[in-house]
Amino acid sequence: MFIRNNWYVAAWPHELTGLKPLGRTLLGEPVVLYRQADGKAVALQDRCCHRSMPLSDGAVVGNRIQCGYHGLEFDCTGRCVLIPGQADIPAAARVRSYPVVERDEVVWIWMGDEERADASKIVPYPWHNPGSGWAHRKQLYTIACNWELMNDNVMDLTHLAYVHRNTIGGNPSIHFNAEMKVTREGESIKAVRWLRDSTPPPTYTKAIPGLAATADRWQQIEYFHGLIRVYTGVMPVGRGGGEVPAEPGRDEHGLRTFDGITPETATSMHFFWSAAHSFDIDNPATTDLVYDQIDVTFLEDRDVLERQQARMSALPDAKWVDIRNDVAGLQVRRLVRERLALDGPAPSKMAA
Ligand code: FES
Numbered sequence: 001m002f003i004r005n006n007w008y009v010a011a012w013p014h015e016l017t018g019l020k021p022l023g024r025t026l027l028g029e030p031v032v033l034y035r036q037a038d039g040k041a042v043a044l045q046d047r048c049c050h051r052s053m054p055l056s057d058g059a060v061v062g063n064r065i066q067c068g069y070h071g072l073e074f075d076c077t078g079r080c081v082l083i084p085g086q087a088d089i090p091a092a093a094r095v096r097s098y099p100v101v102e103r104d105e106v107v108w109i110w111m112g113d114e115e116r117a118d119a120s121k122i123v124p125y126p127w128h129n130p131g132s133g134w135a136h137r138k139q140l141y142t143i144a145c146n147w148e149l150m151n152d153n154v155m156d157l158t159h160l161a162y163v164h165r166n167t168i169g170g171n172p173s174i175h176f177n178a179e180m181k182v183t184r185e186g187e188s189i190k191a192v193r194w195l196r197d198s199t200p201p202p203t204y205t206k207a208i209p210g211l212a213a214t215a216d217r218w219q220q221i222e223y224f225h226g227l228i229r230v231y232t233g234v235m236p237v238g239r240g241g242g243e244v245p246a247e248p249g250r251d252e253h254g255l256r257t258f259d260g261i262t263p264e265t266a267t268s269m270h271f272f273w274s275a276a277h278s279f280d281i282d283n284p285a286t287t288d289l290v291y292d293q294i295d296v297t298f299l300e301d302r303d304v305l306e307r308q309q310a311r312m313s314a315l316p317d318a319k320w321v322d323i324r325n326d327v328a329g330l331q332v333r334r335l336v337r338e339r340l341a342l343d344g345p346a347p348s349k350m351a352a
């Protein structure tokens, strides 16, 4: 089951080069993405209307995509505009097109009811943009797990103490005893935790020379369908506990991860992530160091998630037991169920 009426990350902008189309399964549907000669990003169903050849095996020709089998060409609306050796083009010669918006260095796609696509609903991520005061690097992993397992993982930061003990983790008791406030606003859930007077994790101590031995740490996780924004930071001991600073101030250091979660199939997902830092932003070595540290943690998560999915697939009827620290993850699962019920079943030709 997928939430269809929602904006999802389809690609990073640099993946669309304008030369070779990109084939990618999103929400169970094969999609071809490409960049027109004029720079516009396009998404169509990845199936030629002639004999079902994947269009992603074809070529980008100017502002069109050309099928690699018999040369039919399509425009960005999915309409066939050229059939070699034939003047008349039947009205039915078209493929589905999807609304695409490129914003904040993200290629967003809408795969639900087209009339409901509203670009103003795209969750902002200004920290990718030049001049934002942040520097970042991006990555994509395709992970063999159901997308809701990644939601659970990001919403539950207590696993840091076990899965990520060598990077962003820290002392288990600090994690389990941290204050956590979970609030819901519309279709978003925000969890805030303060870990006061605690040892900063290795990611910070490696990236920030001269950081004090202890600090007040904040962790803010904002869930939206398809995107979780994680904002963490350190500030001098004694200052923490109130509102999380909108932007890190003097003596404060922030890290942000963009966690784009796009289902591929029922048991696989695309994880589009970026790691951004608010300090030493003109030094690419710091960006690489932060990236490398976060990369290790996400590879650790990927390993856990794939093992979980393998067990779930082997024992599909086995039940789960909830614990106290599942509070934020369970709220997200409820929110997802509410939305799935609202949207109703997917059209039958879609494999959802
Ligand atoms: S299958 Fe695409 S042109 Fe024939």
Ligand SMILES: [Fe+2]
Binding pocket: 153, 159, 160, 163, 164, 297, 301
């Ligand atoms: Fe993790």
